[in-house]
Amino acid sequence: MLVHIDGPWSPLLGRLALSEIPYNNPILVGTFVFAALLAVILVGLVTYLGLWRTIWRDWLTSVDHKKIGIMYILIGLVMLFRGFMDAVMMRAQQAMADGPHSAGYMDSPHGYLTPYHFDQIYTAHGTIMILFAATPLLVGIMNILVPLQIGARDMAYPYLNAVSLWLTAAGAALVMASLFIGDFAHAGWFGIVPVMELPYSPGVGVDYWMWAFQLSSIGTTLGGINLLATIVKMRAPGMTWGRLPIFTWASLSANLISLSTFPVLSVALALLALDRYLGTHFYTAGLGGNLMLYNDLFWIWGHPEVYFVILPAFGMISEIIPTFSEKPLFGYLGMVLASLGIAGVSWGVWLHHFFTMAASPAVNAFFSITTMAVGIPTGVKVFNWAFTMFRGRLRFELPMMWASAALFYLLVGGLTGMMNAFTTNDYMVHNSVFVVAHFHMMLLLIVYAIFGGVNYWFPKVFGFRLEQRFGKIFFWLFTAGTAVVFIPMFTLGFMGMTRRLAYVAFPQWRPLLDIEVVGIVIYLLSAVFLVAQLYVSFRDRAQNRAGLDAWETSRSLEWMTHSPVPFYNFAVTPEVHARDERAWRVEHGVDTVRPERYEDIHMPRNTAIPLWLGALSFGLAFGLVWRMWWLTEVCGLAIFALIVIRSFDRDTDYTIPAADIERMERAIRDVPSGRPVVAGVRGAVPAFRQGV
Amino acid sequence: MSVTTSSTLDAKGSPMWSSGHGHDVISTKTLGFWLYMLSDAMMFTALFAAYAVLGHAFNAAGGPWVRAVAHAGVAFQETYWLFGSVLAYGLAMMALKKGNRGGVLLGIAAALVIALGFLAVDGREVLDLFRMGALPERSGFLSAFFTLVFYHGLHVVVGIAWMAVMLVQVASVGLTEKVVYRLLNLRLFWHFQAVMWVFMFTFLYLRGAIV
Amino acid sequence: MLDPRGVISVTQDHYLALDVLIMLLIIVPTGIFIVWAMRHYRRDGGRGRHDARWDHSYALEALVWGIPILTVGVLSYYSVKAIYAVNPYHPTIMARATHAKGPLDIDVISTDWQWVFIYPQQGIATVNRLVIPKGVPVHFRLTSATVVNDFYIPQLVGMIDVMPAMRVRQTLLASRTGTYEGYSANFSGAGFSWMNFETQAVSRSAFRAWVARVQGAPTHLSYTAFDQVAQPTINIHGRVAYFSQVQPGLFRHVVAQTAAGKTYPTPMAMTENMTRYLKAQARRDAHNRD
Ligand code: HEM
Numbered sequence A: 001m002l003v004h005i006d007g008p009w010s011p012l013l014g015r016l017a018l019s020e021i022p023y024n025n026p027i028l029v030g031t032f033v034f035a036a037l038l039a040v041i042l043v044g045l046v047t048y049l050g051l052w053r054t055i056w057r058d059w060l061t062s063v064d065h066k067k068i069g070i071m072y073i074l075i076g077l078v079m080l081f082r083g084f085m086d087a088v089m090m091r092a093q094q095a096m097a098d099g100p101h102s103a104g105y106m107d108s109p110h111g112y113l114t115p116y117h118f119d120q121i122y123t124a125h126g127t128i129m130i131l132f133a134a135t136p137l138l139v140g141i142m143n144i145l146v147p148l149q150i151g152a153r154d155m156a157y158p159y160l161n162a163v164s165l166w167l168t169a170a171g172a173a174l175v176m177a178s179l180f181i182g183d184f185a186h187a188g189w190f191g192i193v194p195v196m197e198l199p200y201s202p203g204v205g206v207d208y209w210m211w212a213f214q215l216s217s218i219g220t221t222l223g224g225i226n227l228l229a230t231i232v233k234m235r236a237p238g239m240t241w242g243r244l245p246i247f248t249w250a251s252l253s254a255n256l257i258s259l260s261t262f263p264v265l266s267v268a269l270a271l272l273a274l275d276r277y278l279g280t281h282f283y284t285a286g287l288g289g290n291l292m293l294y295n296d297l298f299w300i301w302g303h304p305e306v307y308f309v310i311l312p313a314f315g316m317i318s319e320i321i322p323t324f325s326e327k328p329l330f331g332y333l334g335m336v337l338a339s340l341g342i343a344g345v346s347w348g349v350w351l352h353h354f355f356t357m358a359a360s361p362a363v364n365a366f367f368s369i370t371t372m373a374v375g376i377p378t379g380v381k382v383f384n385w386a387f388t389m390f391r392g393r394l395r396f397e398l399p400m401m402w403a404s405a406a407l408f409y410l411l412v413g414g415l416t417g418m419m420n421a422f423t424t425n426d427y428m429v430h431n432s433v434f435v436v437a438h439f440h441m442m443l444l445l446i447v448y449a450i451f452g453g454v455n456y457w458f459p460k461v462f463g464f465r466l467e468q469r470f471g472k473i474f475f476w477l478f479t480a481g482t483a484v485v486f487i488p489m490f491t492l493g494f495m496g497m498t499r500r501l502a503y504v505a506f507p508q509w510r511p512l513l514d515i516e517v518v519g520i521v522i523y524l525l526s527a528v529f530l531v532a533q534l535y536v537s538f539r540d541r542a543q544n545r546a547g548l549d550a551w552e553t554s555r556s557l558e559w560m561t562h563s564p565v566p567f568y569n570f571a572v573t574p575e576v577h578a579r580d581e582r583a584w585r586v587e588h589g590v591d592t593v594r595p596e597r598y599e600d601i602h603m604p605r606n607t608a609i610p611l612w613l614g615a616l617s618f619g620l621a622f623g624l625v626w627r628m629w630w631l632t633e634v635c636g637l638a639i640f641a642l643i644v645i646r647s648f649d650r651d652t653d654y655t656i657p658a659a660d661i662e663r664m665e666r667a668i669r670d671v672p673s674g675r676p677v678v679a680g681v682r683g684a685v686p687a688f689r690q691g692v
Numbered sequence B: 001m002s003v004t005t006s007s008t009l010d011a012k013g014s015p016m017w018s019s020g021h022g023h024d025v026i027s028t029k030t031l032g033f034w035l036y037m038l039s040d041a042m043m044f045t046a047l048f049a050a051y052a053v054l055g056h057a058f059n060a061a062g063g064p065w066v067r068a069v070a071h072a073g074v075a076f077q078e079t080y081w082l083f084g085s086v087l088a089y090g091l092a093m094m095a096l097k098k099g100n101r102g103g104v105l106l107g108i109a110a111a112l113v114i115a116l117g118f119l120a121v122d123g124r125e126v127l128d129l130f131r132m133g134a135l136p137e138r139s140g141f142l143s144a145f146f147t148l149v150f151y152h153g154l155h156v157v158v159g160i161a162w163m164a165v166m167l168v169q170v171a172s173v174g175l176t177e178k179v180v181y182r183l184l185n186l187r188l189f190w191h192f193q194a195v196m197w198v199f200m201f202t203f204l205y206l207r208g209a210i211v
Numbered sequence C: 001m002l003d004p005r006g007v008i009s010v011t012q013d014h015y016l017a018l019d020v021l022i023m024l025l026i027i028v029p030t031g032i033f034i035v036w037a038m039r040h041y042r043r044d045g046g047r048g049r050h051d052a053r054w055d056h057s058y059a060l061e062a063l064v065w066g067i068p069i070l071t072v073g074v075l076s077y078y079s080v081k082a083i084y085a086v087n088p089y090h091p092t093i094m095a096r097a098t099h100a101k102g103p104l105d106i107d108v109i110s111t112d113w114q115w116v117f118i119y120p121q122q123g124i125a126t127v128n129r130l131v132i133p134k135g136v137p138v139h140f141r142l143t144s145a146t147v148v149n150d151f152y153i154p155q156l157v158g159m160i161d162v163m164p165a166m167r168v169r170q171t172l173l174a175s176r177t178g179t180y181e182g183y184s185a186n187f188s189g190a191g192f193s194w195m196n197f198e199t200q201a202v203s204r205s206a207f208r209a210w211v212a213r214v215q216g217a218p219t220h221l222s223y224t225a226f227d228q229v230a231q232p233t234i235n236i237h238g239r240v241a242y243f244s245q246v247q248p249g250l251f252r253h254v255v256a257q258t259a260a261g262k263t264y265p266t267p268m269a270m271t272e273n274m275t276r277y278l279k280a281q282a283r284r285d286a287h288n289r290d
């Protein structure tokens, strides 16, 4: 049954011992000091400002979809930073560890990182960027926008929404914990079997990776269920399928993917866990295991996952371009079909991630064709965006700059994607840095869309626009950094450089690797301007206050309520008449018409249970990683007990009387500017902040 | 810019703002649970796929194969227990329709007890296999086989725990909206286990009799 | 890779160029159109006419769908053709040319983290060095004693997965003599970055001479000697070894015992506590040099 592992084990601490704390590694100690300082400063600041109560009552225990969305985005940004630092370290190592005569520092044969340390870094980088940066950022944005775009008060299941958030947070926390306690996996973000099996990964790294992935997978599946049910059930009257905003369509397509594929990921990881804990033989090379089973299960999720993250990005681009072109999206129906088409086809292409496994030509041919077929709906999207700009009146404000630049990434990413899909090309570039550059083009497209989206919807959520001058410098520097990093990377891929090299054997690649470092420096520089942009925006927020419609030419429903959005979203749910309701009302001159009568609003009460569930899941996973069985058992039982206890709670909702709504609406109108407002809570008269 | 208040749009008289709110709680919750069951079905599908991949004689690595571990006779017995439990739960749901609280309690209690019977048979069968040396860590085939058996068993355990909770809730709270949608979701969950069992029976046990 | 020296890699490059060309045919005009639209229709200073209602046109939408479908159709056709042309088991391009000299068979076994090449016809074996005659088709059988690697010689042939307990094939033909770098492309653990093997394509007579030299090497590759070679080794100094005799059936033996559950576990010292391991190795190396 339980696999025996060599090495010390104690009932209390499991495999954990003092030697697992990397106090002798200067890099990790430095990171720890930095993180600890940051934490002390933050805690001090919060205490000084007396914000603990607010943080607990208005945030940690909140079930408001906007706040949950903001918290998702915060997690995503923190993890984005961590992932970026990983990238800096990798680039530095490859530039240093080049050729047999390159120097080695800190006990490493070349460069400054031992191979095992380097391997952990790229694994953490990929895992973090895809699961704990891109996914939470996009889930956060969907969380904020979808209910607003369809005129709902909240998600279909606000409580479940909070549970999803805290599960994701627990996963992210687990990844962070691995920095300072033990180590992380070394087998790449997608995991390589049988490298991940016990004989080849005897440490706890793979366990950390596996449980962090698992928590985020469960959280995202539940979130997907929630968004789907919200879109199906919570639409305002008149919001027919044909009038659904395009971003909501994109979210729907994306979450069809998450609902259908994340469970497969969960199984892939669970079977790995069985192999590592109970000694089963799912993915082992011997005794009847089949390592291709892992690759199949993983990529049946993995490929759709890349579309899960890109569809919302496409959705944002589809919202931004029409606003700044001052005309409707070209080919709405085509766009919807393309989104659903991408979601559908994404299911049938997974094998292109292992074209090189010597499958029969017929199999490779089939998957080559299906993979290329994904290019069809993707191409349609590019053309439709181009025709949306055609005959428009284009304003290149910041969101539009990010969105339209994203189109060019799609062109490059599409070109290189089609090159990979062409199987015989893939024989040459698979596992080379060319593929790495390809998917970074695609992922940068997502980053661009996210920056565009953040700039675009920021005033809706926080009530003021972001500053544009520093923002534009940031944009241009970021773009320059991208070019300087990735053009050499494509070239190196053509020169045959493979990925994941802790040591580069051929000195002739050195110049290009050095150029990539220059690009990284440009990226670092650009970050300074991002911080400047945020700082100046916050400082001058009073001048940049936004009305209902921050951009004056916005089109969809979310621009019809206040900025920032009050906690009940719409005082009275609007009746929808057209695809672009806001634009339609402006056109008919009725955009300023206010409801004459208010009604009671039914809202869910805040609760701390999701937070506890997240914390307990962290404990459960941590216990599993270190094989501290008591911790796992206690946390598991507590989770079960909490779920049962919650089901006996009858006091989960409350009602805001119509008179109070009217009072709050008047208050918002009468004080157009003034107090600094954070996070859409303006108008929340204290009496209605529901504590636990 | 003049600001007016109005609830209708003059030209067509069509409403500007919706009156009242009309999201049906029970149907929304049920939809969510359906979606959840779909995701669970995906997990089962993935496990069945794993079993299909690891189901060859080669994957038994010289250890016991299908014939030795999949006993259609025992599985047939288990079918009776599980379907009996589902039937009892169905009777509880008929009582629910009539608003008969006692009937609901009785039906669920019966379903619970019969489900325990299923677990007993299932558990004994597994222990027998273990005793004869067919352990999950013996081969890839047995890993996949037992994982499916245990995954289904786990669902039955969860179903039993859920029924116990519902017994308490129906008894103490009565048939409120919340209790009712939970009962309906549990019905879906329980029927789903029966459906999954049909697949288990066909692909695991019948195959054992045929191969 | 862009300087191909083998029949297979030349074909691959040929199709690569075709693929890129067709894609550029679509992407360049699209890019130009977008840039033009961005300039022509900008509000400040653009000359385009704004039409706030124009949001669809059947003709254009047919085009919008038609162009990608057509492109993908054409590309699919060539892709399938190419797949058969360089199929590692029976490359059709190589079937066309009949070669006077029969194919050379080489069995490849990857270990943690070295390459073992067995020449069954010559009865010799090498570690981390591949020598092949120019102009003769080489048929590889590949397997791994531990984890998955990718066999890759960019200038000669594309990647193929080398998997434990399984056997795959690869075929290549070097059309010019020279020294080419080969390496593993699929991450396989701590020693992965040092899994290089130099590939020398030499004339046929030079190959014969080389074989004769190796046949004089003092060491033999028995099953037990293989076990030693297969112990986890980070080949930091690019060491090469030669064996004048190979115990028959070694390749099949490795496949069978891997399938029966044999592993060569990575010691903890090569993962978590690598620093200590590397220090020890450096000390050993220094000692050997003295
Ligand atoms: C026209 C559309 C696309 C095509 C035809 C395409 C094709 C491919 C192919 C064939 C591979 C496998 C390459 C290899 O490993 O040898 C690949 C890898 C990858 N693609 Fe794409 N792709 C497309 C779009 C995207 C998008 C939209 C994303 C992400 C948002 C993406 C992200 C990735 C990632 C992450 C990998 C590599 C995973 C890894 O090995 O770590 N691709 N793509």
Ligand SMILES: [Cu+2]
Pocket: A302, A303, A306, A349, A350, A352, A353
């Ligand atoms: Cu893919």
